[in-house]
Amino acid sequence: xxxxxxxxxxxxxxxxxxxxxxxxxxxxxxxxxxxxxxxxxxxxxxxxxxxxxxxxxxxxxxxxxxxxxxxxxxxxxxxxxxxxxxxxxxxxxxxxxxxxxxxxxxxxxxxxxxxxxxxxxxxxxxxxxxxxxxxxxxxxxxxxxxxxxxxxxxxxxxxxxxxx
Amino acid sequence: xxxxxxxxxxxxxxxxxxxxxxxxxxxxxxxxxxxxxxxxxxxxxxxxxxxxxxxxxxxxxxxxxxxxxxxxxxxxxxxxxxxxxxxxxxxxxxxxxxxxxxxxxxxxxxxxxxxxxxxxxxxxxxxxxxxxxxxxxxxxxxxxxxxxxxxxxxxxxxxxxxxxxxxxxxxxxxxxxxxxxxxxxxxxxxxxxxxxxxxxxxxxxxxxxxxxxxxxxxxxxxxxxxxxxxxxxxxxxxxxxxxxxxxxxxxx
Numbered sequence: 001x002x003x004x005x006x007x008x009x010x011x012x013x014x015x016x017x018x019x020x021x022x023x024x025x026x027x028x029x030x031x032x033x034x035x036x037x038x039x040x041x042x043x044x045x046x047x048x049x050x051x052x053x054x055x056x057x058x059x060x061x062x063x064x065x066x067x068x069x070x071x072x073x074x075x076x077x078x079x080x081x082x083x084x085x086x087x088x089x090x091x092x093x094x095x096x097x098x099x100x101x102x103x104x105x106x107x108x109x110x111x112x113x114x115x116x117x118x119x120x121x122x123x124x125x126x127x128x129x130x131x132x133x134x135x136x137x138x139x140x141x142x143x144x145x146x147x148x149x150x151x152x153x154x155x156x157x158x159x160x161x162x163x164x
Numbered sequence: 165x166x167x168x169x170x171x172x173x174x175x176x177x178x179x180x181x182x183x184x185x186x187x188x189x190x191x192x193x194x195x196x197x198x199x200x201x202x203x204x205x206x207x208x209x210x211x212x213x214x215x216x217x218x219x220x221x222x223x224x225x226x227x228x229x230x231x232x233x234x235x236x237x238x239x240x241x242x243x244x245x246x247x248x249x250x251x252x253x254x255x256x257x258x259x260x261x262x263x264x265x266x267x268x269x270x271x272x273x274x275x276x277x278x279x280x281x282x283x284x285x286x287x288x289x290x291x292x293x294x295x296x297x298x299x300x301x302x303x304x305x306x307x308x309x310x311x312x313x314x315x316x317x318x319x320x321x322x323x324x325x326x327x328x329x330x331x332x333x334x335x336x337x338x339x340x341x342x343x344x345x346x347x348x349x350x351x352x353x354x355x356x357x358x359x360x361x362x363x364x365x366x367x368x369x370x371x372x373x374x375x376x377x378x379x380x381x382x383x384x385x386x387x388x389x390x391x392x393x394x395x396x397x398x399x400x401x402x403x404x405x406x407x408x409x410x411x412x413x414x415x416x
Contacts, residue, residue, distance in 0.1 A: 070309070071297065072210035073210065073301070073358045074207065075207055075355070076207050082338045085338070122332070122333075123343030124336065124341045125335070125336050125338040129337060130339075
Protein backbone atom coordinates (compact mmCIF):
# COMPACT_ATOMS: atom_id res chain seq x y z
CA UNK A 1 0.00 0.00 0.00
CA UNK A 2 2.82 2.34 0.90
CA UNK A 3 4.49 1.53 -2.41
CA UNK A 4 1.35 2.36 -4.41
CA UNK A 5 0.98 5.64 -2.57
CA UNK A 6 4.62 6.44 -3.32
CA UNK A 7 4.13 5.75 -7.04
CA UNK A 8 1.02 7.93 -7.05
CA UNK A 9 2.93 10.83 -5.51
CA UNK A 10 5.78 10.36 -8.00
CA UNK A 11 3.38 10.35 -10.94
CA UNK A 12 1.91 13.61 -9.69
CA UNK A 13 5.32 15.23 -9.96
CA UNK A 14 5.44 14.43 -13.69
CA UNK A 15 2.13 16.11 -14.44
CA UNK A 16 2.44 19.51 -16.09
CA UNK A 17 1.86 22.14 -13.50
CA UNK A 18 -0.79 24.76 -14.14
CA UNK A 19 0.64 28.17 -14.95
CA UNK A 20 0.81 30.41 -11.94
CA UNK A 21 2.09 33.89 -11.36
CA UNK A 22 5.34 32.44 -10.03
CA UNK A 23 6.17 30.96 -13.42
CA UNK A 24 5.99 34.20 -15.37
CA UNK A 25 9.60 35.04 -14.68
CA UNK A 26 10.70 32.24 -16.95
CA UNK A 27 8.77 33.45 -19.99
CA UNK A 28 10.81 33.92 -23.16
CA UNK A 29 13.22 36.87 -23.21
CA UNK A 30 12.36 37.95 -19.67
CA UNK A 31 15.68 36.95 -18.18
CA UNK A 32 17.94 37.88 -21.05
CA UNK A 33 20.35 40.62 -20.22
CA UNK A 34 22.00 42.97 -22.66
CA UNK A 35 23.34 46.52 -22.60
CA UNK A 36 20.75 49.25 -22.27
CA UNK A 37 21.04 52.37 -24.42
CA UNK A 38 22.08 55.47 -22.52
CA UNK A 39 19.68 57.68 -24.40
CA UNK A 40 16.00 57.48 -25.24
CA UNK A 41 14.25 58.57 -28.38
CA UNK A 42 12.02 60.98 -26.47
CA UNK A 43 10.90 61.71 -22.95
CA UNK A 44 7.90 59.43 -23.34
CA UNK A 45 9.27 56.80 -25.66
CA UNK A 46 12.41 54.76 -25.31
CA UNK A 47 12.88 53.51 -28.86
CA UNK A 48 11.94 55.01 -32.21
CA UNK A 49 8.59 53.23 -31.97
CA UNK A 50 6.82 51.91 -28.87
CA UNK A 51 8.86 49.14 -27.34
CA UNK A 52 6.35 46.33 -27.81
CA UNK A 53 6.01 47.30 -31.45
CA UNK A 54 9.78 47.22 -31.90
CA UNK A 55 10.09 43.85 -30.22
CA UNK A 56 7.66 42.28 -32.62
CA UNK A 57 8.20 44.23 -35.80
CA UNK A 58 11.67 45.78 -35.84
CA UNK A 59 12.60 43.63 -38.83
CA UNK A 60 9.75 45.05 -40.88
CA UNK A 61 10.79 48.62 -40.18
CA UNK A 62 14.36 47.88 -41.19
CA UNK A 63 13.32 45.96 -44.30
CA UNK A 64 11.03 48.75 -45.44
CA UNK A 65 13.66 51.40 -44.81
CA UNK A 66 16.28 49.36 -46.65
CA UNK A 67 14.36 49.36 -49.94
CA UNK A 68 13.42 53.01 -49.60
CA UNK A 69 17.03 53.95 -49.04
CA UNK A 70 18.70 51.84 -51.69
CA UNK A 71 16.23 52.38 -54.51
CA UNK A 72 14.67 55.76 -53.78
CA UNK A 73 17.46 57.50 -51.92
CA UNK A 74 15.29 58.24 -48.89
CA UNK A 75 17.74 58.61 -46.05
CA UNK A 76 15.54 59.45 -43.09
CA UNK A 77 17.17 58.18 -39.94
CA UNK A 78 14.35 57.14 -37.65
CA UNK A 79 14.15 53.56 -38.92
CA UNK A 80 17.66 53.20 -40.29
CA UNK A 81 19.89 50.34 -39.23
CA UNK A 82 22.69 52.80 -38.61
CA UNK A 83 20.68 54.48 -35.88
CA UNK A 84 19.92 51.08 -34.31
CA UNK A 85 23.66 50.54 -34.09
CA UNK A 86 24.31 54.09 -32.87
CA UNK A 87 22.05 53.60 -29.85
CA UNK A 88 22.41 49.94 -29.01
CA UNK A 89 26.18 49.51 -29.14
CA UNK A 90 27.93 49.22 -25.78
CA UNK A 91 31.49 50.11 -24.82
CA UNK A 92 34.02 47.91 -23.04
CA UNK A 93 36.26 48.91 -20.11
CA UNK A 94 38.70 50.65 -22.44
CA UNK A 95 35.92 52.75 -23.88
CA UNK A 96 36.03 50.93 -27.23
CA UNK A 97 32.81 49.99 -28.94
CA UNK A 98 31.84 46.32 -28.82
CA UNK A 99 30.28 45.15 -32.11
CA UNK A 100 26.51 45.16 -31.70
CA UNK A 101 26.32 41.61 -33.00
CA UNK A 102 28.97 40.20 -30.64
CA UNK A 103 27.98 37.58 -28.11
CA UNK A 104 25.59 38.85 -25.40
CA UNK A 105 25.30 42.22 -27.09
CA UNK A 106 22.00 43.78 -28.06
CA UNK A 107 21.29 42.00 -31.33
CA UNK A 108 22.76 38.61 -30.63
CA UNK A 109 21.36 38.06 -27.14
CA UNK A 110 17.78 37.68 -28.35
CA UNK A 111 18.60 36.21 -31.73
CA UNK A 112 20.74 33.51 -30.20
CA UNK A 113 18.00 32.70 -27.72
CA UNK A 114 15.39 32.54 -30.48
CA UNK A 115 17.79 30.72 -32.80
CA UNK A 116 17.35 33.31 -35.52
CA UNK A 117 20.43 33.98 -37.59
CA UNK A 118 20.68 37.45 -39.06
CA UNK A 119 23.04 38.44 -41.83
CA UNK A 120 22.72 42.23 -41.62
CA UNK A 121 26.22 42.53 -40.27
CA UNK A 122 28.00 40.61 -42.99
CA UNK A 123 27.81 43.90 -44.84
CA UNK A 124 26.66 46.57 -42.41
CA UNK A 125 28.81 48.34 -39.87
CA UNK A 126 28.57 47.01 -36.33
CA UNK A 127 29.94 50.08 -34.58
CA UNK A 128 28.89 53.73 -34.63
CA UNK A 129 31.04 55.89 -36.87
CA UNK A 130 29.21 59.20 -37.21
CA UNK A 131 27.03 60.83 -34.63
CA UNK A 132 23.32 60.24 -34.51
CA UNK A 133 21.01 62.78 -36.09
CA UNK A 134 18.01 61.71 -34.03
CA UNK A 135 17.02 64.02 -31.20
CA UNK A 136 17.39 61.96 -28.12
CA UNK A 137 17.11 62.49 -24.38
CA UNK A 138 19.28 60.91 -21.76
CA UNK A 139 17.67 57.76 -20.46
CA UNK A 140 18.43 55.80 -17.35
CA UNK A 141 15.10 54.05 -17.02
CA UNK A 142 15.43 50.33 -16.78
CA UNK A 143 12.96 48.10 -18.42
CA UNK A 144 12.89 44.58 -19.75
CA UNK A 145 16.20 43.37 -18.48
CA UNK A 146 15.50 44.27 -14.88
CA UNK A 147 11.81 43.67 -14.61
CA UNK A 148 10.17 40.32 -15.08
CA UNK A 149 7.40 40.29 -17.60
CA UNK A 150 4.04 39.89 -15.97
CA UNK A 151 2.02 38.45 -18.82
CA UNK A 152 2.63 36.17 -21.73
CA UNK A 153 1.79 38.78 -24.34
CA UNK A 154 5.17 40.51 -23.97
CA UNK A 155 3.67 43.78 -22.85
CA UNK A 156 5.96 46.58 -21.90
CA UNK A 157 5.97 48.03 -18.39
CA UNK A 158 3.48 50.80 -17.77
CA UNK A 159 4.41 54.08 -19.41
CA UNK A 160 4.74 55.96 -16.15
CA UNK A 161 7.53 53.63 -15.13
CA UNK A 162 9.68 54.60 -18.09
CA UNK A 163 10.74 58.09 -17.09
CA UNK A 164 12.44 57.31 -13.87
CA UNK B 165 35.17 64.14 -81.88
CA UNK B 166 34.71 67.40 -83.65
CA UNK B 167 36.19 70.78 -82.91
CA UNK B 168 34.63 74.05 -83.84
CA UNK B 169 37.24 75.50 -86.15
CA UNK B 170 35.12 78.53 -87.01
CA UNK B 171 35.40 81.35 -84.46
CA UNK B 172 32.05 82.18 -82.97
CA UNK B 173 30.74 85.64 -83.65
CA UNK B 174 30.46 87.23 -80.16
CA UNK B 175 27.22 88.99 -80.90
CA UNK B 176 25.65 85.81 -82.19
CA UNK B 177 26.89 83.92 -79.13
CA UNK B 178 25.40 86.56 -76.86
CA UNK B 179 22.09 86.20 -78.64
CA UNK B 180 22.10 82.42 -78.19
CA UNK B 181 22.85 82.74 -74.48
CA UNK B 182 20.08 85.26 -74.00
CA UNK B 183 17.64 83.18 -76.00
CA UNK B 184 18.35 80.06 -73.97
CA UNK B 185 17.97 82.03 -70.76
CA UNK B 186 14.64 83.34 -71.98
CA UNK B 187 13.31 79.86 -72.75
CA UNK B 188 14.49 78.35 -69.48
CA UNK B 189 13.08 81.07 -67.23
CA UNK B 190 9.59 82.19 -67.97
CA UNK B 191 9.19 85.81 -67.01
CA UNK B 192 5.85 86.49 -65.36
CA UNK B 193 6.68 90.13 -64.71
CA UNK B 194 9.71 92.31 -65.32
CA UNK B 195 12.44 91.05 -63.05
CA UNK B 196 10.38 88.15 -61.72
CA UNK B 197 11.18 84.66 -62.94
CA UNK B 198 9.60 81.29 -62.45
CA UNK B 199 12.87 79.45 -61.97
CA UNK B 200 13.37 78.23 -58.44
CA UNK B 201 16.82 78.29 -56.87
CA UNK B 202 18.53 74.92 -56.84
CA UNK B 203 17.50 73.26 -53.62
CA UNK B 204 18.27 69.95 -52.01
CA UNK B 205 15.62 67.26 -52.16
CA UNK B 206 13.80 66.74 -48.83
CA UNK B 207 15.15 63.68 -47.04
CA UNK B 208 11.82 61.85 -47.10
CA UNK B 209 11.14 62.33 -50.81
CA UNK B 210 12.24 59.76 -53.41
CA UNK B 211 14.67 60.70 -56.16
CA UNK B 212 13.08 61.71 -59.43
CA UNK B 213 14.09 61.80 -63.06
CA UNK B 214 14.28 65.60 -62.96
CA UNK B 215 18.00 65.38 -62.36
CA UNK B 216 20.70 63.26 -63.86
CA UNK B 217 23.96 63.25 -62.02
CA UNK B 218 27.17 63.18 -64.00
CA UNK B 219 30.89 63.78 -63.74
CA UNK B 220 33.09 65.50 -66.30
CA UNK B 221 36.73 64.42 -66.23
CA UNK B 222 39.13 66.91 -67.77
CA UNK B 223 42.18 64.76 -68.31
CA UNK B 224 44.23 67.81 -69.30
CA UNK B 225 44.05 68.90 -65.68
CA UNK B 226 44.95 65.48 -64.29
CA UNK B 227 48.36 65.87 -62.66
CA UNK B 228 51.07 63.32 -63.47
CA UNK B 229 51.09 60.35 -61.11
CA UNK B 230 48.23 61.83 -59.14
CA UNK B 231 46.12 59.24 -57.37
CA UNK B 232 44.11 61.49 -55.07
CA UNK B 233 40.68 60.57 -56.40
CA UNK B 234 41.41 56.87 -55.91
CA UNK B 235 42.74 57.38 -52.38
CA UNK B 236 39.77 59.54 -51.46
CA UNK B 237 37.36 56.87 -52.69
CA UNK B 238 39.19 54.17 -50.72
CA UNK B 239 38.98 56.21 -47.54
CA UNK B 240 35.39 57.25 -48.04
CA UNK B 241 34.02 53.83 -48.89
CA UNK B 242 36.48 51.65 -47.03
CA UNK B 243 37.64 49.37 -49.85
CA UNK B 244 41.37 50.09 -49.95
CA UNK B 245 42.94 47.29 -47.94
CA UNK B 246 39.85 45.40 -46.87
CA UNK B 247 40.72 42.13 -48.63
CA UNK B 248 44.19 41.02 -47.50
CA UNK B 249 43.68 37.41 -48.61
CA UNK B 250 42.64 38.12 -52.18
CA UNK B 251 45.00 38.29 -55.14
CA UNK B 252 45.72 41.85 -56.28
CA UNK B 253 43.78 41.38 -59.49
CA UNK B 254 40.78 40.15 -57.50
CA UNK B 255 40.63 43.03 -55.07
CA UNK B 256 37.94 45.61 -55.21
CA UNK B 257 38.51 48.70 -57.31
CA UNK B 258 35.74 51.23 -57.43
CA UNK B 259 37.96 53.69 -59.27
CA UNK B 260 41.40 53.25 -60.80
CA UNK B 261 43.82 55.20 -62.93
CA UNK B 262 44.31 53.91 -66.44
CA UNK B 263 46.91 54.97 -68.98
CA UNK B 264 45.71 55.20 -72.56
CA UNK B 265 48.16 55.52 -75.39
CA UNK B 266 47.86 56.43 -79.03
CA UNK B 267 50.00 53.73 -80.64
CA UNK B 268 50.74 55.71 -83.78
CA UNK B 269 51.90 58.89 -82.07
CA UNK B 270 52.97 57.56 -78.69
CA UNK B 271 50.89 60.20 -76.90
CA UNK B 272 49.87 58.80 -73.51
CA UNK B 273 47.35 60.08 -71.02
CA UNK B 274 46.33 58.94 -67.56
CA UNK B 275 42.70 59.13 -66.58
CA UNK B 276 40.53 57.95 -63.69
CA UNK B 277 38.14 55.17 -64.65
CA UNK B 278 35.10 54.15 -62.65
CA UNK B 279 31.49 53.12 -63.25
CA UNK B 280 30.31 55.35 -66.10
CA UNK B 281 26.68 55.34 -64.87
CA UNK B 282 25.26 54.54 -68.31
CA UNK B 283 21.72 55.46 -69.23
CA UNK B 284 21.28 52.08 -70.94
CA UNK B 285 23.55 50.12 -68.65
CA UNK B 286 24.56 46.62 -69.82
CA UNK B 287 24.96 45.51 -66.19
CA UNK B 288 21.31 46.35 -65.52
CA UNK B 289 20.20 44.54 -68.68
CA UNK B 290 21.88 41.26 -67.79
CA UNK B 291 21.19 41.11 -64.05
CA UNK B 292 18.97 38.07 -63.42
CA UNK B 293 17.62 39.24 -60.07
CA UNK B 294 17.15 42.97 -60.52
CA UNK B 295 19.92 43.74 -58.06
CA UNK B 296 21.75 45.85 -60.59
CA UNK B 297 19.60 48.87 -61.21
CA UNK B 298 19.63 52.47 -62.33
CA UNK B 299 18.18 55.01 -59.96
CA UNK B 300 15.81 57.61 -61.36
CA UNK B 301 18.53 60.23 -61.11
CA UNK B 302 20.90 58.18 -63.27
CA UNK B 303 23.12 56.59 -60.62
CA UNK B 304 23.72 52.90 -61.32
CA UNK B 305 23.87 50.78 -58.16
CA UNK B 306 23.89 47.22 -56.88
CA UNK B 307 21.22 46.32 -54.34
CA UNK B 308 23.36 43.89 -52.38
CA UNK B 309 20.33 42.55 -50.55
CA UNK B 310 19.20 41.04 -53.86
CA UNK B 311 22.59 40.34 -55.49
CA UNK B 312 23.37 36.62 -55.70
CA UNK B 313 26.96 37.15 -56.81
CA UNK B 314 26.60 35.60 -60.26
CA UNK B 315 28.88 38.25 -61.78
CA UNK B 316 27.07 38.53 -65.11
CA UNK B 317 27.21 42.29 -64.70
CA UNK B 318 30.98 42.17 -64.39
CA UNK B 319 31.18 40.38 -67.72
CA UNK B 320 28.72 42.76 -69.35
CA UNK B 321 30.42 45.97 -68.24
CA UNK B 322 32.63 47.31 -71.05
CA UNK B 323 34.64 49.37 -68.55
CA UNK B 324 35.46 46.55 -66.12
CA UNK B 325 34.15 48.87 -63.44
CA UNK B 326 32.73 46.23 -61.12
CA UNK B 327 34.35 44.04 -58.49
CA UNK B 328 33.36 40.94 -56.57
CA UNK B 329 34.17 40.51 -52.90
CA UNK B 330 35.82 37.16 -52.19
CA UNK B 331 36.26 37.24 -48.44
CA UNK B 332 34.63 38.18 -45.16
CA UNK B 333 34.92 41.85 -44.39
CA UNK B 334 35.00 43.74 -41.12
CA UNK B 335 34.65 47.37 -40.06
CA UNK B 336 32.73 48.55 -43.07
CA UNK B 337 31.56 52.14 -43.23
CA UNK B 338 27.95 52.65 -42.12
CA UNK B 339 27.22 54.60 -45.31
CA UNK B 340 28.85 52.03 -47.62
CA UNK B 341 27.79 48.48 -46.71
CA UNK B 342 29.93 45.86 -48.46
CA UNK B 343 30.07 42.12 -48.04
CA UNK B 344 31.37 38.81 -49.29
CA UNK B 345 29.59 37.28 -52.26
CA UNK B 346 28.25 40.47 -53.77
CA UNK B 347 29.30 42.68 -56.65
CA UNK B 348 30.03 46.35 -56.11
CA UNK B 349 31.16 49.41 -57.98
CA UNK B 350 31.33 53.18 -57.78
CA UNK B 351 28.11 54.55 -56.28
CA UNK B 352 28.91 58.14 -57.23
CA UNK B 353 28.98 58.52 -53.43
CA UNK B 354 25.22 58.26 -53.41
CA UNK B 355 25.09 58.79 -49.64
CA UNK B 356 26.73 62.18 -50.10
CA UNK B 357 24.72 63.11 -53.17
CA UNK B 358 21.46 62.35 -51.37
CA UNK B 359 22.43 64.86 -48.73
CA UNK B 360 23.35 67.54 -51.24
CA UNK B 361 27.09 66.81 -51.30
CA UNK B 362 29.58 65.90 -54.00
CA UNK B 363 31.43 62.60 -54.46
CA UNK B 364 34.64 62.11 -52.48
CA UNK B 365 36.81 61.91 -55.62
CA UNK B 366 35.54 65.25 -56.88
CA UNK B 367 36.06 66.83 -53.49
CA UNK B 368 39.64 65.50 -53.25
CA UNK B 369 40.47 66.75 -56.74
CA UNK B 370 39.22 70.23 -55.92
CA UNK B 371 41.05 70.21 -52.59
CA UNK B 372 44.31 69.75 -54.48
CA UNK B 373 43.31 72.59 -56.82
CA UNK B 374 43.46 70.27 -59.81
CA UNK B 375 39.75 70.69 -60.54
CA UNK B 376 39.88 67.93 -63.13
CA UNK B 377 36.55 66.51 -61.94
CA UNK B 378 33.28 68.40 -62.14
CA UNK B 379 30.16 66.91 -60.60
CA UNK B 380 26.65 68.12 -61.28
CA UNK B 381 23.21 67.77 -62.80
CA UNK B 382 23.35 67.09 -66.54
CA UNK B 383 19.72 68.13 -66.99
CA UNK B 384 20.20 71.55 -65.40
CA UNK B 385 21.58 73.72 -68.17
CA UNK B 386 22.85 76.26 -65.66
CA UNK B 387 24.92 73.76 -63.69
CA UNK B 388 28.68 74.04 -63.99
CA UNK B 389 28.98 70.64 -65.65
CA UNK B 390 26.37 71.48 -68.29
CA UNK B 391 27.99 74.82 -69.06
CA UNK B 392 31.37 73.14 -69.41
CA UNK B 393 29.95 70.41 -71.63
CA UNK B 394 28.32 73.05 -73.77
CA UNK B 395 31.48 75.14 -74.02
CA UNK B 396 33.99 72.46 -75.01
CA UNK B 397 33.85 69.09 -76.61
CA UNK B 398 33.82 65.94 -74.54
CA UNK B 399 33.59 62.24 -75.25
CA UNK B 400 32.10 59.12 -73.77
CA UNK B 401 34.48 56.23 -73.39
CA UNK B 402 33.44 53.59 -75.92
CA UNK B 403 30.95 56.03 -77.35
CA UNK B 404 30.41 53.55 -80.17
CA UNK B 405 28.33 51.45 -77.78
CA UNK B 406 25.76 54.23 -77.45
CA UNK B 407 25.36 53.85 -73.69
CA UNK B 408 24.95 57.57 -72.97
CA UNK B 409 27.24 57.56 -69.99
CA UNK B 410 26.91 59.93 -67.05
CA UNK B 411 30.69 60.22 -66.81
CA UNK B 412 32.29 62.08 -69.69
CA UNK B 413 35.90 62.84 -70.58
CA UNK B 414 37.74 65.75 -72.12
CA UNK B 415 41.24 65.83 -73.55
CA UNK B 416 41.46 62.28 -74.88
